[in-house]
Amino acid sequence: MATILSVSGSPSPTSRTARLLRHLDGRLTGQGHRVVPLDIRTLPADALLGADFGHPAIVAARRLFEEADGVVVGTPVYKAAYSGLLKSLLDLMPQYALEGKTVLPLATGGSTAHVLAIDYALRPVLSSMGAAHIVQGWFVLDKHITVAEDGVSVTVDPASREALEQVVDQFSVALGAGGAARLSAVAA
Template sequence: MKSAKAITKERGKNMTKVTLIVGANSLSSRLNGLVAYAQQVLFEYKIQTQVIQVHMLPAEALMTADYTDKTIQAVNQQVLNSDGVLVFTPIFQGSYSGILKAYLDVLPPKALQDKVVYGLGLGGSKHHLLALQYALEPVLKELGTEELLQSTFATQDQVVKDGRDFIIEDSVTNRIDEQLYRFTSRIGHEVIKEEARWEKIV
C-alpha cells in the first residue's frame, strides 16, 4: 500500500505542466498583464505553471550563449519537462524582443518537439501583428514544435496598468480564452468547466 506522501509525489509527476517564457524587459511591463491572465486561466484548468522571466536570467550566460550555466540548464530542463509552452514577447520594430531571442538561442535543439506551443505578443500598433507570424513562429517551428497554435496579438492600449494589477480589454481576453481552450485540449488535459468556458468565449 502506498503512503499518502508517495501518492502525492506520484500525482505531482503526472500533473500537466506548462512553462511560460516571458521576453519582457521588466516585471512592470504590460506584457506581464497577459502573463498573469494566462496563468489565471490555466489555474482554473488545474494546470501547473512555471514562469521563466528571461530578463532575470544571468545576462552574461545569455550574451555568450553559455549552455553550461547552471541556471540556464535548470530553466531549459523546465521547458523540456513541459507538456506545453507559452511564449510572450513585446514587439519592437517589427520583431520579437532581443532578450527572448537570446534565450531561444540557448535552448537545446528541438526543445519544443512533442509540445503544444502558443505565442502572445504586445506591440504599439496593429501594424506589428505580423511580427509574430513572420518573425517568432518560424523560430518556434525550428525548435521542433509541430503543434503551434495561432498567436494572439494585443496593442499596448488594450492592456492598462492599474496599480499592481492590469486591466485587459475583453476582445483580448476572449481570444486568449479561446486559444487556451484549444491549448489545453491539444496537450491532452481534461478540460474543466467546458460549458462555462465556451459561454464566456461566445
C-alpha cells in the same frame, strides 16, 4: 493535467507582456494545469549574452523546457520582431527543445502594424525548434492591457479579452489532446 512553461521575453520589470502572461497563467491553472513562470529578464545577462550553455541558470531553464508539456511564449514586439532577450534564450536551448510540445505564441505591441510578427518572426523559430503543434497565436495592443494600482493585476479590454481567452482555451484543449496521444503512444 499538463505542465506548462510560461515564458516572458520582456526585458522590462514593469512589462505588460509579463503581467498579461501571469494573468493567463491563472486561467490555465484554473483549468487544472500546472504552470511554471519564467521571466527571461531574471536570468543572468552575462550567461545570456555570453552564450554560456553551462551556466546553472541556463541549465535550469533548459530543464524547465524539457519538463514542460506545453509552452506559452510571450514577447513584446520591437521593430516588427520578437524581443532580443527571447532570442538570446532560444539560441541557448537545444535545437529541438520544443520537440513534442504544444506551443502558444503571444505578443504585445503598440500598433496593429506588428500583428504579423507572430507568424513571420516567432512562429518559424518555434517550428524549427521542433514544436509538435503551434496553436493560433494572438497579439494584444498595449492600450488593451490595463495594470491595476497594485502593479500586478491586469484587465484586458473586452475587445481583446474574448478572443484571447478563446486562444488560451484552444491551447488548453490541444494540450489535453496531445497529452492523451502521448499516453496512448507510451501504452502501445
